[in-house]
Amino acid sequence: MKRKPIFISLFMLSTLICFAQQQSLITGIVFTNDYLPAEGANIVLLSATDSAFITGTAANKNGNFQLKEIPKGLYYVQVSMLGYQKNSCKANILAGKPFMLDTIYLQPEAIGLNTIVVTAKKPAIQIEADKTTINMEATIVNTGGNAFSVLETLPGVYINSNGAVSLNGKNGTKVLIDGKPAYLQGEELVSFLKSTPATSLDKIELITNPSARYDASGNSGLINIRTKKTRIMGFNLGITSNFMQGKYEKSNHSVSFNHRKGKFNLFGMYGYYSGRNYVDLQVIREFEEENPSEQTTFNQLSYRKRNEDSHYYKGGIHYFASSKTTFELALNGYTSNQAESGSLNSNFINHIGKRDSSIKSSTINDNMRNNISGTIGLIHKIDSTGKEFSLSADYLHHAVDNDQYHNDLFLYTSQNEVMAESAGTKKGTIDLFSMRSDFTYPVNEKLLLESGIKSEYVNIDNTSDYKNREQQEWEPDYGLSSHFIYKENINALYFNSRIARYKFVLEAGLRIENTNIKGQLPGNRLQADSSFSKSYINLFPSVTLSYQAGKNHSLNLSYRRRIDRPNYQDMNPFVYIFDTYTYEQGNTTLQPQFSNNLELSYLLANNYKVAVFYNQTNDVIAKSFILSENSKRVYVMPKNLATYRSCGIRLSAGNLSPVKYMQSTASIGLTHNQYEWSLIQDANKTAQTTLMFHVGNRFLLGKGWLAELTGYYNGRMAMGQMKIASFGQLTAGIQKKLWNDRASISLYSNDLFHTNRVNMTTRIGNSTARTFEKEDHCILGISFTWKFSKGFESKEFKRKGEAFDTKRINL
Structure with missing residues (x-):
């Protein structure tokens, strides 16, 4: 019954569209000489009488474009793209009559080695109704860092050292790399991002309203990190070296190449990260008792140092079998060796402020990770109207010791x-195996249909063995030891449609997902065998209605239903001993969380956006803290809380120019988060209104000199049982272009005043815990980049969709 209002609203909106007033429309499609869509090609409409500029747009990922509200008259449509010769055609528009252009083809423009090339500068931020795109070429500070440091500075993005990611103050964000999964989650994701140099990134898309084409996971949206893909026909080489110094030193280096000749395109990359970091932590727990004389305070100081070496590599080949068919074969790998050591001093203080007892502890933690994945894909262009079929298969193996x-x-x-x-x-x-197929069918210039299927299979096998030393002998601890076997199969089918009618555009989709899981916990001397199995089907509708009020004004209303399944680490009963009084472990009884998302936004000139949103998530998964009744030990584990609600408003300005030599971007948002749950029959609630703002300034100093000053602030926020204090950082950098822009050197500093600190307050049973944490964010870095290329540009192979929901992977 809950779905009835959705379908009734869809029917009413479709009826409204059919009766709207008709307007003239020019549609067309642009391809390169090898029949690939010319995504991003500039489309300009000029008057045939005086060549006056009328309007303009850009071709989408399928090469399609639209020019709206065009009055009667004779025009020229001019098409241009970097690396290709311009092309133009005539358009004779009659009043009220739509006009469809013939297919436009662009021919490559040869580039000699001694030719001076003038390149167009991308805007720092591009704002659209469903996403915000940050172009890395327009930033300076980030060129010297890595993908992790880049994400830390993006507007509305919060990522901590444990790999938890949120977008616009809302939790449950999924990370993609080139539309594909990042293969990692948690600390593995952090290590991977730190090994990826920022100079390898092209742009980052913050997608708040994903369509049915994407997996239904991702409560607050998606972060799609797109890496650079050269379009040079011939040979292309890039080398980056980066050194950073905070309290400890860090460095990351990479080399990438691409060679395209004839029907083959060979590419590869190797990245290396080495660094040391620290966590300086203080934990204070105040235990409240009915008898004041029994009240106790637990005060712990700890210092942990972590050394990490990680390697990332990828390579592959594209085979252009014909002008319409392309094959891809690719291999990606990641390894990491991490050594952590720490010392802890804990004191129990009685009600009169005197020490009752103390504990001196030391920990050593060695972690080795190995991740390798492969993919094979096919894309076939059925015809020049945009009809397309794609097929891909992916395999992933992830191991931890x-x-x-x-x-x-x-x-x-x-x-x-x-x-x-x-x-x-x-x-x-x-071990994960996935297959998917997608089909795109443009019926005409007003109606686009899409559909696809996907199947995914997961097998997990984790073993943990604990032992305690008693009287100089090591004895097995069967209470903490465990063996976890888990199998999962997800099958999905989706349909998506997009219809343009007069001033309205309606995009509606439905994704159907069938989930089948089996879990087994073989017993030991203290624990009996146990197993569980589940099977369920869920529907995930998505609807966006856009109204083009004028040339520069649009109003958008969207609804999404999403799911976030527990990541595999959260379900693993493995116990991590932080200290004698803090244990962290998984929870095999976790259920998926479901969310409903509404957003209303106003877009002005594709540069200013105001959005209001509301989200409600049931059975939200959050880190929970449970106090043992017979001791002072705290167990940290993920649990399903009852409800999570989030609402707020966000204002964004893409590209501002206060003065001639200065370019700025800005965003500000206000989000209210509220969590409700019951713990040991007690009702609990955590709520907080959070102010977040981000400002970026770029200074064009001339003669190849650029400077940048960027800052952000996140106010106090609620996250499950925790409340995180406000924090922020200021980042600055300067860059000099060298050798006709073939190289650059950058000097930068992150977190200038060491204000990026995480302080938390948590209510745990009858105690209150306060945590004060510092890490090595305040750094000074220097980066050098050199690139060599020759030839002319050609559009690259593009793969649709993601293979795995790797936001869940974290052994």
Whole structure:
């Protein structure tokens, strides 16, 4: 019954569109000489009488474009794109009559080695109704960093050192790389992003309203990181070297190449990251008791140092079998070696402020990760109108080998000392296989239909073994040891349509997903065997209605239903011992969370946007803190809370120019988050209104010199049982172009005043915990980039959709 209002609204909106007043429209499609869509080609409409500019637009990913509200008259349509010769054609528009142009083809423009090339500068930010695109070429500071440092500075994006990502103050954001999954989550995702140099990035898309083509996962939206793909026919080489110094040193280096000749395009990349980081942490827990004389405070100071070396590589080949058919074969790999050591000092203080007992602890944690994936794909252009069929298959293998050691020295007021030692190992693998097929069918210039299917299979096998040292002998700890086997199959079918009628555009889609899971926990001496299985089908509708009020004004209303399944680490019962009084483990009983999202936005001249939104998520997955009744130990594990609600307003300005030599972008938002749940029969609620703003300034100093000053601020926010204090950072940099823009050197500094600190307050049973955390964000860096290329440009192979929901992978 809940779906009735949705379908009734769809019917009413479709009826409204049919009766709207008719307007003239020019439509067309642009291809390159090898029959690939000329995405991003500039379309300009000029008067045939005096060549006066009338309007303009850009071709979409399928090469299609529209010019709206065109009065009667004779015009020239001029098409241009970097690396290609201009092309133009005539258009004789009659009053009220739509006009469809013949297919336009662009021929490549040869570029000699001694030729001076003038390139168009991309705007820093492009704002659309469903997404915001940040172009990396227009930034300076980020060129010296890595993908992780880039995400930290994007408007509305929050990512912490544990890999938790939120967008516009809302949790549950999925990360994609070139429309495909990042293959990693949590700390694995952080390591991968740090090994990816920022100079390899082309643009980042913040997608708040994804269509049915995408997987239904991602409550707050998607972050699609698009890497640079050269279109040079011939050979292209790029080298980047970057050094950073905070409290500890860090560096990342990369080399990439591309060689296209005839029907073959060979590409590859290798990236290396090496660095040291620290976490300086203070935890204060105040335990409230009915008897004031029994009140206790737990005060812990810890310092952890982490050394990491990671390698990332990818390579592949594109085979252009014909002007309409392209094959892709690609391999991606990632390895990481991480060594962490820490010391902890914990004190229990009684109600009169005197120390009752203390614990001195040390931990060692070694983690090795290995990730490799492969893909094979096919795209076939059926004809020049945009009809297209694609097929792809992907395989992923992810393995982790973790060893941890922990010891405690208990010191009591009676001068007694007690030593306790524990050790654990975790070995696990994840194997994923996915196949998908997509079909695009433009019926005419006003109606576009899309459909596709996808199947995904997951197999997980994790084993953890713990032991304690007692009387100089190591004894197995069967209470903490576990073996987790998990299998999952997700099958999906989607339909999507887009219809343009007069001043209205309606995009409506439906995604159907069938999920089948089986889990098994083989027992041991203390734990009995257990297993579970589930199977369910869910529908995920998506609707966007756009109204073009004028040449520069549009109003957009959208609705999305989304799902976020537990990531595999959250379901793994493996226990991580932070200290004697803090254990973190998974939860095999987790359920998926479902959300409903509404957004109303106004777009002015594709440069200014005002959006109001509302989100409600049921069974929201959040990190929970549970206090043991018989001890002071806190168990940290993900749980399904009852409800999460989020609403707010966001204002964005894409490209401003206060003065001639200065370019600016700005955004500001206000978000209210509220979590409700029950814990041990007690109703709980956490709520907070959060102010977030971001300002970026770019200064054109001339003679190849550029400077940048960027800052952001995130106000106090609620996240499950936690409240995170406000934080922000200011970043600055300067860059000099060298050798006719073939090289550049950048000097930059992140978090100038060391204000990017995470302080949290958490209510845990009858106690209140306060956490103060510092990391090595304040750094000074220098980066050098050099690139060599020759030839002329040609459009690259493009693959649709993502293979896996790898936001869930974290062994």
